[in-house]
Amino acid sequence: MRKKVIAGNWKMNKLLGEAVQFVEDTKDKVANTEKVESVVCAPFPYLPTLVEKAKGTDLAVAAQTMHFEENGAFTGEVSPSMLADIGVTYVVLGHSERREMFAETDETVNKKTHAAFAHNLTPIVCVGETLEQREANQTMDVVENQVKAALSGLSEDQVKATIIAYEPIWAIGTGKTASSEQANEVCTHIRKVVADTISTAAGEAVRIQYGGSVKPANVDELLSQSDIDGALVGGASLEADSFLQLVEAGAK
Numbered sequence: 001m002r003k004k005v006i007a008g009n010w011k012m013n014k015l016l017g018e019a020v021q022f023v024e025d026t027k028d029k030v031a032n033t034e035k036v037e038s039v040v041c042a043p044f045p046y047l048p049t050l051v052e053k054a055k056g057t058d059l060a061v062a063a064q065t066m067h068f069e070e071n072g073a074f075t076g077e078v079s080p081s082m083l084a085d086i087g088v089t090y091v092v093l094g095h096s097e098r099r100e101m102f103a104e105t106d107e108t109v110n111k112k113t114h115a116a117f118a119h120n121l122t123p124i125v126c127v128g129e130t131l132e133q134r135e136a137n138q139t140m141d142v143v144e145n146q147v148k149a150a151l152s153g154l155s156e157d158q159v160k161a162t163i164i165a166y167e168p169i170w171a172i173g174t175g176k177t178a179s180s181e182q183a184n185e186v187c188t189h190i191r192k193v194v195a196d197t198i199s200t201a202a203g204e205a206v207r208i209q210y211g212g213s214v215k216p217a218n219v220d221e222l223l224s225q226s227d228i229d230g231a232l233v234g235g236a237s238l239e240a241d242s243f244l245q246l247v248e249a250g251a252k
């Protein structure tokens with residue numbers, strides 16, 4: 001039985017007071033660790049404060065990206081050791097917005113995935129196709145290539161510990177959710193790719209989230225699918241109530 005993971009990706013939203021309030025409002029209400037893990041992916045400046053506030057609770061704090069190098073002349077970047085040092089435990093890698101606007105590639109995502117494991121950070125690796133690629137029937141190939149590239153060179157245990165987020169780009173922030181069948185079809189393919197390239201056991205263990213306009217109204221249906229193990233949520237994770245409803249759905 002794979003434990004569900006509900007991760008709220010705030011993206012570039014909230015001021016510090018709002019971020020702290022969110023953690024205060026949610027941290028003691030997410031305590032079903034048998035069935036679900038709850039994660040908030042916050043902007044860099046808030047991470048130390050939020051880690052401190054969430055300490056001793058079941059709410060984990062994630063970064064939304066990081067560099068793969070330890071340190072050096074990379075103005076504006078944040079390293080994996082910096083995140084680990086302040087108590088961050090998860091990191092989102094290769095989000096389509098980073099791939100599209102900040103030149104992340106399959107190669108850098110792979111380096112970052114290795115760097116995450118070197119620092120005991122759980123990577124949430126994002127993959128997904130554009131609308132154009134879906135319409136050209138390239139979805140499975142695109143996603144397969146992204147998954148293989150991201151996981152290249154990892155050990156079987158590391159692959160088992162990786163979280164993959166399938167996010168069709170056309171469904172992000174658009175209100176257009178992939179149907180649960182569409183989402184599951186791709187997640188099933190991702191699991192098969194992992195099983196075929198790494199091992200059957202890794203395919204069974206790896207957790208695959210769906211992301212793209214997930215909200216309390218559609219989360220049950222999505223999470224009831226055979227190969228969907230959670231959700232990476234943008235807009236609907238910004239309000240504490242809505243985030244808690246998503247976590248509750250994951251705990252069912």
Ligand SMILES: O=C[C@H](O)COP(=O)(O)O
Binds near residue numbers: 095171175213
């Ligand atoms: O990381 C989250 C995804 O990009 C989904 O965002 P959304 O829930 O606002 O569509």
